[in-house]
Each structure stands twice: as C-alpha cells, then as structure tokens.
Amino acid sequence: MLEFKNVTFKYLEYDYEMLNDLSFSVEKGEFVSIIGASGCGKSTIFRLINGLEKMQSGEIFINEDSIKNLKNYSAYMPQKDLLFPWRTIGDNLSLPMEIQKIKKSDRENRVLEILKEVGLSDYKDKFPKELSGGMRQRVSFARTLLTGSELLLLDEPFSALDSLTRILMQEWLLEEWKHFNKTILFITHDVEEAIFLSKSIFVIQDNPITHMERIEVPLEYPRSRSSMQKPEIIELKESLISRLRQKVNI
Ligand SMILES: Nc1ncnc2c1ncn2[C@@H]1O[C@H](COP(=O)(O)OP(=O)(O)O)[C@@H](O)[C@H]1O
Numbered sequence: 001m002l003e004f005k006n007v008t009f010k011y012l013e014y015d016y017e018m019l020n021d022l023s024f025s026v027e028k029g030e031f032v033s034i035i036g037a038s039g040c041g042k043s044t045i046f047r048l049i050n051g052l053e054k055m056q057s058g059e060i061f062i063n064e065d066s067i068k069n070l071k072n073y074s075a076y077m078p079q080k081d082l083l084f085p086w087r088t089i090g091d092n093l094s095l096p097m098e099i100q101k102i103k104k105s106d107r108e109n110r111v112l113e114i115l116k117e118v119g120l121s122d123y124k125d126k127f128p129k130e131l132s133g134g135m136r137q138r139v140s141f142a143r144t145l146l147t148g149s150e151l152l153l154l155d156e157p158f159s160a161l162d163s164l165t166r167i168l169m170q171e172w173l174l175e176e177w178k179h180f181n182k183t184i185l186f187i188t189h190d191v192e193e194a195i196f197l198s199k200s201i202f203v204i205q206d207n208p209i210t211h212m213e214r215i216e217v218p219l220e221y222p223r224s225r226s227s228m229q230k231p232e233i234i235e236l237k238e239s240l241i242s243r244l245r246q247k248v249n250i
C-alpha cells in the first residue's frame with residue numbers, strides 16, 4: 001500500500017538531513033505505529049507522504065504509483081482537532097465537501113451518516129466548545145474518513161486527552177479500523193499505546209533516520225486491556241522504552 005524507497009529529505013533551514021536513504025513499507029489494511037523521541041522526524045514523515053514537503057531524492061509509492069502522479073490518497077489527523085469554533089459540528093464536517101462543490105443534500109446525508117458511525121448523531125448542531133476532547137477527536141477522525149482516502153495518517157491524535165479518555169478512544173479507534181478496513185499509520189511517543197493498537201511498530205532510533213526497525217506485536221485482534229499484562233508484552237514494552245531512552249536527554 002505505502003512504500004518509501006530510498007527517501008532523503010532535509011529542511012532548507014537546516015544543514016543536516018532528517019531522513020537519509022530511508023526505505024520501508026506498509027501493507028494494505030495494516031495498523032502500524034511509528035514511535036520515536038520527540039523531534040526525531042515522525043511528523044516530517046507524514047508531511048512527506050501528504051506532499052507538504054518535497055524529498056531531495058528517492059520516491060514514495062501508494063499502491064505502486066508514485067505520489068507525484070496521485071491526489072487524495074491520504075488523510076491527515078493532527079493532535080489538535082482544528083475545528084472552526086464558529087461552525088457547528090455538521091458544518092465543520094461539511095466544509096471540505098462545500099469546497100469540492102458537492103450538492104447540499106449529498107453533503108447533509110454524508111454528514112449524518114458519518115456522525116452516526118462515530119457515535120455522535122445528536123451533536124450535529126452543537127458547536128465544538130460544547131463537546132469533550134474525546135468527542136472532538138472523534139469528529140476530527142470523521143473528517144479524515146470523509147475524504148474517502150484509504151490511508152489514514154494519525155499524528156498523536158490522543159496525546160492531549162486525559163488518560164481514561166485516551167484508553168477509551170484507543171478501543172474505539174480499533175473498532176472503527178475494523179469497520180472501515182482502512183490502512184492506518186499512527187504516530188505516538190507512548191509505547192503502551194503503540195503496542196495496544198498496532199500490528200507492527202516502527203522504531204526510530206537514529207538521526208538522521210536511515211532505517212526503522214519493524215517489530216511485530218505478538219497479539220491477535222480484537223485486543224483486550226488484560227493482554228497488556230502478558231509477560232511477553234511487558235517485556236516488549238520495556239525493551240522499546242530502553243531503546244527510546246537512549247535518544248532522550250532530560
Ligand atoms: N516546517 C518545518 N520547517 C523546518 N523545520 C521543521 C519543520 N517542521 C519540523 N521541523 C524540524 O524538524 C525536526 C523534526 O520535527 P518533527 O518531524 O515535527 O518531529 P516529531 O514529529 O518526531 O516530534 C525538528 O527539529 C523540527 O524543529
């Protein structure tokens with residue numbers, strides 16, 4: 001589904017490269033996380049995928065087509081919901097379709113449908129400030145689904161939520177993933193979150209990023225909280241933390 005081939009990238013302002021000859025791939029329908037210390041270039045990888053930044057060399061493929069020839073192949077969900085406070089939830093969701101000049105009745109139908117999917121049917125006419133943080137992130141997720149893209153790029157989407165909401169949102173996200181059959185690339189610096197959600201985890205340990213070690217999580221889906229207590233999972237968690245801590249200065 002997604003393939004990086006020998007990608008090298010450097011921001012103009014800096015002398016050093018963020019990515020150097022990086023290759024990796026993600027299969028269709030997978031749930032894969034990327035973990036790494038803050039500032040190591042995780043979000044940069046997303047900016048390259050969605051075309052916000054241009055690599056110096058190498059190529060990125062989606063289903064074997066270079067992204068240079070493609071449009072609307074990925075949808076990005078940031079940490080902050082970026083909802084317009086003066087628009088209702090329904091009107092926020094409708095906005096990208098208004099820009100695409102989709103008919104009003106079609107827009108309304110799709111908004112109703114998607115709100116039902118994310119469990120927020122009663123909130124169409126509410127304003128963002130009337131919703132909790134978890135609900136706003138569900139709206140934000142609904143907006144990425146409305147793009148129709150197969151590849152969802154979720155950039156620390158739950159990191160601003162309190163810990164219980166965060167756990168509930170992780171369980172909710174796995175349900176949505178199963179239901180919609182999308183490919184999800186999920187950035188987090190939370191090792192436990194990465195393990196609970198993902199089939200595989202890419203670990204960023206070097207700088208510039210020259211490779212990402214891919215670690216399979218030895219758990220089946222559906223996942224349960226109790227499986228996080230298995231000895232092999234606790235061991236995996238500790239080994240990931242010790243790999244990451246080498247990169248962090250406090
Ligand atoms: N648009 C940008 N222009 C220049 N430098 C940037 C830009 N975005 C991020 N950086 C720098 O690149 C490095 C990696 O950033 P980022 O990919 O956001 O890291 P992460 O998501 O892993 O925390 C940081 O040092 C950051 O300051």
Ligand SMILES: [Mg+2]
Pocket residue numbers: 042043044155
């Ligand atoms: Mg980031």
